[in-house]
Amino acid sequence: MKKQPPTKPAKSEAKVEMARVPLASRPGYLIRRLHQIHSAIFLEECQQFGITPVQYGLITTLLNNPGIDQVTLGGEVGIDRTNVADVLNRLSERGLVRRERSKTDRRSMIAYLTKDGEEVADQMYGSMLRAQERFLAPLRPEFRSAFLAMVGELIEGNSKYSLPDAGATSTRRRSGAGSDE
Amino acid sequence: MKKQPPTKPAKSEAKVEMARVPLASRPGYLIRRLHQIHSAIFLEECQQFGITPVQYGLITTLLNNPGIDQVTLGGEVGIDRTNVADVLNRLSERGLVRRERSKTDRRSMIAYLTKDGEEVADQMYGSMLRAQERFLAPLRPEFRSAFLAMVGELIEGNSKYSLPDAGATSTRRRSGAGSDE
DNA sequence: TAATAATACGATGTATACTGATGAATTATG
DNA sequence: CATAATTCATCAGTATACATCGTATTATTA
Numbered sequence: 427m428k429k430q431p432p433t434k435p436a437k438s439e440a441k442v443e444m445a446r447v448p449l450a451s452r453p454g455y456l457i458r459r460l461h462q463i464h465s466a467i468f469l470e471e472c473q474q475f476g477i478t479p480v481q482y483g484l485i486t487t488l489l490n491n492p493g494i495d496q497v498t499l500g501g502e503v504g505i506d507r508t509n510v511a512d513v514l515n516r517l518s519e520r521g522l523v524r525r526e527r528s529k530t531d532r533r534s535m536i537a538y539l540t541k542d543g544e545e546v547a548d549q550m551y552g553s554m555l556r557a558q559e560r561f562l563a564p565l566r567p568e569f570r571s572a573f574l575a576m577v578g579e580l581i582e583g584n585s586k587y588s589l590p591d592a593g594a595t596s597t598r599r600r601s602g603a604g605s606d607e
Numbered sequence: 608m609k610k611q612p613p614t615k616p617a618k619s620e621a622k623v624e625m626a627r628v629p630l631a632s633r634p635g636y637l638i639r640r641l642h643q644i645h646s647a648i649f650l651e652e653c654q655q656f657g658i659t660p661v662q663y664g665l666i667t668t669l670l671n672n673p674g675i676d677q678v679t680l681g682g683e684v685g686i687d688r689t690n691v692a693d694v695l696n697r698l699s700e701r702g703l704v705r706r707e708r709s710k711t712d713r714r715s716m717i718a719y720l721t722k723d724g725e726e727v728a729d730q731m732y733g734s735m736l737r738a739q740e741r742f743l744a745p746l747r748p749e750f751r752s753a754f755l756a757m758v759g760e761l762i763e764g765n766s767k768y769s770l771p772d773a774g775a776t777s778t779r780r781r782s783g784a785g786s787d788e
Numbered sequence: 789t790a791a792t793a794a795t796a797c798g799a800t801g802t803a804t805a806c807t808g809a810t811g812a813a814t815t816a817t818g
Numbered sequence: 819c820a821t822a823a824t825t826c827a828t829c830a831g832t833a834t835a836c837a838t839c840g841t842a843t844t845a846t847t848a
Contacts, residue, residue: 449668449684453739454645454660456758459685461642462835463765464635465804479635480804487630497826503630504640509805511827516803533813533826558634564764565757573761576746576754577637583745584644643805646834650806661834678796690835692798697833714796714843 464561471557475550480505482550484513488523488539489547495534511535522546645742652738656731661686663731665694669704669720670728676715692716703727 449455468479477485483503488494491502500510514537517523522543528534539547562570630636649660658666664684669675672683681691695718698704703724709715720728743751 448671449664450759451755452735453742453755453758454649454735455664455685456755456762457638457642457645458660459762460758461638462685463762464638465835467765468635478803479639483630483636490629495826504636504643505804506806507827508807508829509803512804531814531826535827554633554635561634561761561765564760569757573754573757574632574634574637576750576757577634577641578631579745580742580754581637581640581644584648584742646805659833676796686834687836688797689799689837690833693834712796712844716797 464557467560468554468557471560472550472553475546475553477546477550480509481513481517482554484510484517485522485539485543485547485550488537489544492538493536495528495531495536497534499537517543645738648741649735649738652741653731653734656727656734658727658731661690662694662698663735665691665698666703666720666724666728666731669718670725673719674717676709676712676717678715680718698724 465479468482472482480503484499487499487502491499494502496510496514497507500507503510505513514523514525518525521540523537524540525535525537528536562573565573646660649663653663661684665680668680668683672680675683677691677695678688681688684691686694695704695706699706702721704718705721706716706718709717743754746754
């Protein structure tokens with residue numbers, strides 16, 4: 427791990443490989459770009475509402491599950507508890523969400539959409555669908571569901587990593603195989 | 608004024624639709640989750656280096672294009688100028704990257720990998736490949752290239768949104784050549 | 789050459805996303 | 819019932835990601 431003389435060790439082969447496997451063909455790069463693109467389209471389509479994709483995810487989940495607690499909400503939407511609190515804070519500052527302590531478990535904060543929040547959810551639905559259509563438009567229609575199915579398989583198959591928190595909290599208890607302690 | 612009687616207006620149809628098109632089947636949600644999962648796998652596989660996916664993207668691009676300026680670098684890696692400056696700052700604080708003003712255009716900052724940076728690039732290559740393999744593992748091997756090809760089509764077909772600032776600043780033509788078909 | 793336009797950077801602010809630490813409330817256990 | 823373990827929220831810190839503004843530099847044009 428020290429400085430190398432200016433000779434060309436075998437390592438330089440790796441560099442050649444890197445040039446041959448450029449960013450543009452690496453899964454991670456492609457997924458990141460795709461995520462950027464979707465966000466940009468969504469924000470453009472929904473700019474009149476000033477709601478981001480994650481905010482909309484929380485809003486629709488709250489619409490279908492009024493009074494859900496933050497931990498469950500994060501699990502549904504796929505963001506961790508800290509981020510749930512942040513996003514809900516912004517939404518409640520805008521009067522779209524109301525939060526209160528659970529009466530049955532005073533550790534928990536439960537959340538509801540306000541009337542304004544429900545209206546935004548309704549009004550944004552069409553914009554969200556248009557964003558999705560634009561996003562998928564480059565793909566031939568018969569491939570779209572196959573594409574989404576493959577994405578679903580990747581998420582499912584890698585589900586151990588899908589919820590950062592879920593993995594972290596259970597670090598103590600590796601469920602299953604003899605967990606050492 | 609806002610209070611509604613407990614009747615069911617037409618709006619509730621939209622709510623039913625939203626329940627029928629849950630988060631778990633929306634492209635935006637799926638792509639966001641997939642991106643999270645890839646980041647988690649990459650970080651786990653490369654944790655010994657403390658390099659994030661974006662940092663690694665910059666590092667490999669610098670390896671193949673020493674002395675590139677920040678704007679071009681951002682275009683290659685798919686991040687905007689501000690973010691390039693942020694990430695390069697962190698990398699240069701760690702001694703992996705060196706920056707200087709271009710002699711031909713003193714507005715520009717050009718960047719190089721240091722020796723340490725080149726070593727990190729070499730050493731991380733295997734970890735990056737393992738992260739990619741783990742990420743794609745749930746997909747049947749014969750589907751993997753098809754999946755990546757579809758992602759590529761979505762990026763290509765939505766390329767107007769792929770680079771936030773590129774579209775905004777230079778409204779005129781960009782690229783051209785044979786790159787977009 | 790002087791004025792103007794275009795470009796590149798930096799600074800600032802917002803939003804997402806996660807880690808780790810801390811404290812409070814609840815549950816489990818002795 | 820008291821203690822321990824767990825769970826939840828919050829805070830602080832780090833990192834991406836982008837928009838906007840201001841400044842410096844370069845290029846263009848009158």
